[in-house]
Amino acid sequence: MKGNVIKYERDNIDTDVIIPGQYLKVHDYAELATHAMEGLDPDFHSKVKEGDFILSGKNFGCGSSREHAPIALSHSGVKAVLALSFARIFYRNSVDGAFLLPIEIEEDAYHGISQGDEIDIDISKNEIKNLTKNQTYKMKPFSEIIGKIIEAGGLFNYKP
Amino acid sequence: MNIVEKILARASGKSQVAPDDVVFAKVDKVMVHDVSGPGVLKVFDKLKNKGVDVSKLWDPTKVWVAEDHFVPSAEKMSAENIVKLSNFTKNYGIEKHFKYGMGQYGICHTLSHEEAMVMPGDVYVGGDSHTNTTGALGAFACGLGHTDIAYVLLNGQIWFKVPETDYFKLNGKLPDHVMAKDLILKIIGDIGTDGGNYRTMQFGGTGIDDMSVESRLTLCNMTTEAGAKNGIVEADQKVVDYLSSRGATNAQVFKGDDDAQYANVYEYEASEMEPLVAKPFSPENVAVVREAPSVELDKSYIGSCTGAKYEDLEAAAKILKGKTVKIRTEILPASISIYKRAMENGLLTIFLDAGVTVGPPTCGACCGAHMGVLAKNEICISTTNRNFPGRMGHVESETYLSSPMVAAASAVTGKITDPRDLQ
Numbered sequence: 224m225k226g227n228v229i230k231y232e233r234d235n236i237d238t239d240v241i242i243p244g245q246y247l248k249v250h251d252y253a254e255l256a257t258h259a260m261e262g263l264d265p266d267f268h269s270k271v272k273e274g275d276f277i278l279s280g281k282n283f284g285c286g287s288s289r290e291h292a293p294i295a296l297s298h299s300g301v302k303a304v305l306a307l308s309f310a311r312i313f314y315r316n317s318v319d320g321a322f323l324l325p326i327e328i329e330e331d332a333y334h335g336i337s338q339g340d341e342i343d344i345d346i347s348k349n350e351i352k353n354l355t356k357n358q359t360y361k362m363k364p365f366s367e368i369i370g371k372i373i374e375a376g377g378l379f380n381y382k383p
Numbered sequence: 384m385n386i387v388e389k390i391l392a393r394a395s396g397k398s399q400v401a402p403d404d405v406v407f408a409k410v411d412k413v414m415v416h417d418v419s420g421p422g423v424l425k426v427f428d429k430l431k432n433k434g435v436d437v438s439k440l441w442d443p444t445k446v447w448v449a450e451d452h453f454v455p456s457a458e459k460m461s462a463e464n465i466v467k468l469s470n471f472t473k474n475y476g477i478e479k480h481f482k483y484g485m486g487q488y489g490i491c492h493t494l495s496h497e498e499a500m501v502m503p504g505d506v507y508v509g510g511d512s513h514t515n516t517t518g519a520l521g522a523f524a525c526g527l528g529h530t531d532i533a534y535v536l537l538n539g540q541i542w543f544k545v546p547e548t549d550y551f552k553l554n555g556k557l558p559d560h561v562m563a564k565d566l567i568l569k570i571i572g573d574i575g576t577d578g579g580n581y582r583t584m585q586f587g588g589t590g591i592d593d594m595s596v597e598s599r600l601t602l603c604n605m606t607t608e609a610g611a612k613n614g615i616v617e618a619d620q621k622v623v624d625y626l627s628s629r630g631a632t633n634a635q636v637f638k639g640d641d642d643a644q645y646a647n648v649y650e651y652e653a654s655e656m657e658p659l660v661a662k663p664f665s666p667e668n669v670a671v672v673r674e675a676p677s678v679e680l681d682k683s684y685i686g687s688c689t690g691a692k693y694e695d696l697e698a699a700a701k702i703l704k705g706k707t708v709k710i711r712t713e714i715l716p717a718s719i720s721i722y723k724r725a726m727e728n729g730l731l732t733i734f735l736d737a738g739v740t741v742g743p744p745t746c747g748a749c750c751g752a753h754m755g756v757l758a759k760n761e762i763c764i765s766t767t768n769r770n771f772p773g774r775m776g777h778v779e780s781e782t783y784l785s786s787p788m789v790a791a792a793s794a795v796t797g798k799i800t801d802p803r804d805l806q
Binding site: 235247262282285288310312319367368379 | 405407418421426452453461464511526533580750756769771772774
């Protein structure tokens with residue numbers, strides 16, 4: 224899975240900035256996408272392209288259980304979020320709803336990948352290739368259940 | 384096994400579970416509100432398009448519905464979501480729907496205890512992150528997103544990874560003017576906003592035994608701000624009596640085994656606790672009130688599932704009695720039942736005499752949605768739970784999180800004030 228990286232070099236990107244509370248009443252996915260990341264980066268909607276990835280620090284998606292957060296990112300075209308760690312509900316919503324892949328990375332990828340770099344994520348090898356810089360990093364493997372739900376295409380397709 | 388392991392073992396039909404086991408747990412109660420309900424219906428629509436039968440819920444008697452985030456409706460879209468919610472409960476035969484403008488209604492987490500919706504030992508899931516609140520009744524109470532709630536509504540069960548449990552022990556009784564809110568802010572300041580991620584935060588010790596059920600609810604409520612999967616207090620006789628006084632006479636004492644294991648134990652001495660605030664822009668950015676910055680406040684807000692239970696209003700009234708507020712102050716009881724008790728016991732008169740505006744139960748301003756949001760550069764002290772950028776309004780507004788006593792004392796002076804220092 225290849226794409227370009229939009230990097231936010233900070234920890235604790237919370238759901239209130241991913242999709243501000245005033246939009247919780249909105250359930251039209253396309254409309255939610257127009258407000259993605261509005262609390263942090265009002266230009267996000269104009270710059271994000273189909274297939275992009277977000278790269279960030281620790282505890283991405285902390286705060287609310289609003290599924291609007293992965294929905295807004297996914298319907299903006301974001302296919303994966305790479306972060307040092309994820310808040311549990313964001314992680315779970317991303318996988319169970321099959322909106323995007325939450326990829327846990329190590330410090331080398333966090334510091335090695337720059338804004339705009341093209342990367343190739345290979346979840347079968349737990350590997351991320353930085354095509355711009357010709358570097359390779361390890362991603363943390365998915366736990367067994369998460370791997371199976373991703374493979375099934377979301378919780379409703381998963382047979383326990 | 385500790386209490387959470389016992390609950391998850393029972394719910395998944397196993398004799399024993401341990402941290403990191405993945406289980407499918409049977410759910411005892413599920414809650415949706417006016418944000419997660421329409422979100423779940425959207426998931427149902429997607430499933431219907433794929434040929435999945437969504438015509439029946441697994442058990443409508445185990446589902447209950449609250450209207451809290453966008454009531455009273457400020458504009459058309461919110462009003463339409465309430466209509467969707469009403470159609471949902473009608474179409475699926477859900478009887479427990481607490482409607483705005485029709486008797487008891489309020490913030491979902493407040494109704495969970497005021498209406499005794501959840502029992503000790505239950506697996507309770509809700510379409511809201513602060514579902515953790517209700518763990519104070521000795522239940523495994525956990526917040527989920529729309530897809531997971533839709534799955535529960537159709538299948539009656541959901542997967543969980545059994546969490547590791549950290550035990551927070553409070554020794555002794557909290558001093559006067561120090562509230563459960565101060566203790567949970569202290570803990571979040573210590574462990575950080577990801578310190579509880581994927582974990583259970585359990586509270587115990589003599590200080591917790593001594594605490595009211597409502598104070599315990601405040602502790603469990605903000606385990607969400609540490610990222611925890613759930614917060615819990617073992618259900619003692621106090622919980623049983625609390626639920627019984629609200630009509631649930633079948634509640635029983637429910638605790639972990641004597642040899643329960645915990646990943647970490649943190650000890651706090653109650654006598655060392657003092658009033659605290661969490662400064663912008665994170666609940667972990669904690670400071671002692673007496674050392675807090677001397678900022679000019681624009682507003683004091685006493686509301687939400689965290690800080691507008693009866694006991695919270697009583698604490699605020701103690702401070703506000705005979706005083707006049709110096710800044711815009713809003714008090715919104717978290718449910719109609721609390722509103723009524725506050726009226727009957729004279730609290731509302733104290734608030735109104737002090738110049739406070741008393742509003743209806745709503746999540747409104749806490750999540751920056753409506754009913755008193757902040758303008759650019761405005762600074763608010765609030766009994767709510769989050770102070771991320773833009774949480775309560777403009778992205779350049781600021782929120783300090785505090786106990787109801789600190790919010791009330793600060794309302795009187797217009798600056799962040801320790802209630803012990805108020806003349």
